[in-house]
Amino acid sequence: MPPDSPYAxxxxxxxxxxxxxxxxxxxxxxxxxxxxxxxLGFSMYPFIQHGDTLTIAPLTDPARLRPGVVAAFIQTExxxxxxxxxxxxxxxxxxxxxxxxxxxxxxxxLKQILGVVTNIQRDGRRVSLGLGPEGxxxxxxxxxxxxxxxxxxxxxxxxxxxxxxxxxxxxxxxRVWVKxxxxxxxxxxxxxxxxxxxxxxxxxxxxxxxxxxMPGVTHLVAKQGKRLLxxxxxxxxxxxxxxxxxxxxxxxxxxxxxxxxxxxxxLTDKGRAIAISEGVKSIRLMVFADNQPALPLYIKxxxxxIEAPELAAVLAESERQTGKKQIVMELDLTKELQKNDG
Amino acid sequence: MSxxxxxxxxxxxxxxxxxxxxxxxxxxxxxxxxxxxDAGDELYTLNPTGQAIWQQLDGRRTLGEVVDAxxxxxxxxxxxxxxxxxxxxxxxxxxxxxxxxxxx
Numbered sequence: 480m481p482p483d484s485p486y487a488x489x490x491x492x493x494x495x496x497x498x499x500x501x502x503x504x505x506x507x508x509x510x511x512x513x514x515x516x517x518x519l520g521f522s523m524y525p526f527i528q529h530g531d532t533l534t535i536a537p538l539t540d541p542a543r544l545r546p547g548v549v550a551a552f553i554q555t556e557x558x559x560x561x562x563x564x565x566x567x568x569x570x571x572x573x574x575x576x577x578x579x580x581x582x583x584x585x586x587x588x589l590k591q592i593l594g595v596v597t598n599i600q601r602d603g604r605r606v607s608l609g610l611g612p613e614g615x616x617x618x619x620x621x622x623x624x625x626x627x628x629x630x631x632x633x634x635x636x637x638x639x640x641x642x643x644x645x646x647x648x649x650x651x652x653x654r655v656w657v658k659x660x661x662x663x664x665x666x667x668x669x670x671x672x673x674x675x676x677x678x679x680x681x682x683x684x685x686x687x688x689x690x691x692x693m694p695g696v697t698h699l700v701a702k703q704g705k706r707l708l709x710x711x712x713x714x715x716x717x718x719x720x721x722x723x724x725x726x727x728x729x730x731x732x733x734x735x736x737x738x739x740x741x742x743x744x745x746l747t748d749k750g751r752a753i754a755i756s757e758g759v760k761s762i763r764l765m766v767f768a769d770n771q772p773a774l775p776l777y778i779k780x781x782x783x784x785i786e787a788p789e790l791a792a793v794l795a796e797s798e799r800q801t802g803k804k805q806i807v808m809e810l811d812l813t814k815e816l817q818k819n820d821g
Numbered sequence: 822m823s824x825x826x827x828x829x830x831x832x833x834x835x836x837x838x839x840x841x842x843x844x845x846x847x848x849x850x851x852x853x854x855x856x857x858x859d860a861g862d863e864l865y866t867l868n869p870t871g872q873a874i875w876q877q878l879d880g881r882r883t884l885g886e887v888v889d890a891x892x893x894x895x896x897x898x899x900x901x902x903x904x905x906x907x908x909x910x911x912x913x914x915x916x917x918x919x920x921x922x923x924x925x
Contacts, residue, residue: 486871486909490849492860499844500860506842507851507858516860532861 491672492516501560501593504551508537508594519675522577523549523562525630526609526617527599530676533562534598541589544568547614549596550575555585562596566618576621578609579630602706641735648739657740662703664742666749669698669710676707680734699749701733701742709733711746713753713762722789726759728810731773747780747810754812755819761809763787765794768804782808825921827911829888829903833919834880841875848872850918865918867909874909883924884910 492500500516507514514535518527527533527549535551544550548565552575563575563584573592576583599606609617620626647653669677677700695716701709712730716723728750733742754762764782766773787794787807797805827833835841840858841850850865851858867875873895877887888902895902913919 486874486905487865487867487912490864490866492864495849495860495864496845499847499849502842502844503840503849503851503858503860503864506840507853507860510840510853510858511856512840512853513857514860515857534857 491675497559501553504535504560504593508535511537513537513597514594518562522580523564524579526564526578527562527596528601529680530601531606532600533596534600535562535594536597537594538592543595544573544589544592545615546618547612547616549610549614551593551596552587553591553593555587555591560593564614564618564621566622578617578621578626581627644736645738654739654741661740664701664703664708664737664740664745666699666701666745669700673700673702673707674698677710680707697750697753699746701737701746707734708737708740709742709746711750713750715757722793726754726757726762728762728764731764743776744780751810751812751815755815758816760813760816761811763807763809765805765807767801768806777808780810782810785809825914827884827907827914827921828923829883829885829907830924831884831910831921832880832882832924833878833884833910833914833921835875835878836917836920839918843872848875852916852918865916870905871909874906878910878919 492503495503504514504516515532516535518531518533519529521529538544538550544565546565546567549562550565551560551562552573553559554561561575561577561584563577563580565573566576566583567574569586571588572586573589574583574586596610599610617626620629677698695714697713699711699713700707710730710732711728714727714729716725716727718724728747731743731746733740733746750762762782763785764777766777768774784806785808790807794805794807797803825831838853839850840853841848843849848867848871850867851860852863852865854863873891874887877890882890884906888899888906891897891902891906892899910919910921914921
């Protein structure tokens with residue numbers, strides 16, 4: 480549909496409310512067709528991950544409902560749609576639980592089950608782990624409360640590897656290697672779809688209410704294809720927002736395995752270019768004084784700690800609430816502005 | 822893409838290969854491709870004018886008769902209604918969301 484169509488528009492299903500998604504799913508499955516949509520949330524981690532594309536098939540034969548199967552159903556307590564693993568069938572009651580949830584769902588009846596997951600796609604590839612016969616074992620472990628313990632043990636085992644990767648990402652050789660051989664990324668303003676994705680990533684336990692486009696705020700994202708690698712928000716506070724008046728950078732993040740590829744630098748460079756184009760003399764940010772991963776990065780990006788007496792009360796209140804000290808850093812753009820003027 | 826040229830004597834019907842549902846006052850349309858309805862990036866929604874026209878497309882009336890019905894319901898000049906009806910149906914035919922035929 481052309482974007483300038485006066486009558487109709489193409490929309491992303493990612494922004495649909497749970498109710499809309501559920502009703503569309505029911506309508507499509509009711510026609511005997513399969514329904515494909517993007518999963519949001521972390522309740523089925525690690526077997527279904529945030530952003531995976533799920534295919535749901537109609538439940539034509541209730542005999543398919545065996546422990547281990549992953550199905551979409553309407554939750555009893557709030558009538559929202561969920562996709563969780565079937566743990567047991569007890570008479571006409573079916574018990575579900577998310578693989579990553581500490582507790583099971585309220586029992587549901589057969590009528591509440593919408594369909595079963597037949598396919599998981601992640602980054603364009605089919606993922607079969609968790610949908611095959613191993614599902615029975617996963618359900619068995621979950622019923623005994625052992626699945627989460629195993630996953631926690633897995634995280635514990637992985638911790639040294641994560642720490643090793645982090646150290647590696649700090650090395651010059653790694654950064655040169657990644658910059659040369661990893662697929663290129665781009666920096667752009669976030670689309671509505673990106674904002675939904677960002678919200679779910681930053682606040683995984685929320686109802687994924689999307690970040691909004693607001694006046695004075697520019698959401699920048701680093702992307703490879705549709706995949707988000709990093710984020711930076713630029714916020715312009717006017718005189719009415721004193722003592723914050725000015726141009727701020729906030730929320731800078733590069734997700735774990737993409738670090739070391741120059742993404743934070745590229746996001747900051749884009750923010751710097753936008754600020755200069757608007758005639759802004761500096762970009763400010765606030766950071767916790769003990770945030771060791773972030774501080775050297777900001778210094779490398781050109782930020783310097785400054786005294787900001789007008790923010791003293793705000794910083795003191797923050798320290799009182801969090802027990803941690805925050806500092807203000809600034810990226811001075813006056814020389815670049817003068818160069819441009821010259 | 823459909824090559825059918827829409828006119829006021831055409832009769833348009835929602836395609837068999839879509840699912841349309843009015844949810845919370847918004848009409849959402851999911852095309853079915855190879856037996857799969859994809860709610861990823863393949864969803865369509867109509868604005869209020871589009872929805873009003875869509876509800877009149879019953880597969881029996883010609884688009885001229887649809888314009889007549891809308892003229893009775895809405896206080897809008899007939900040329901504007903004709904333009905809206907022909908514009909929307911041409912667009913949805915191109916997307917295979919509607920099928921069209923000439924009245925017998």
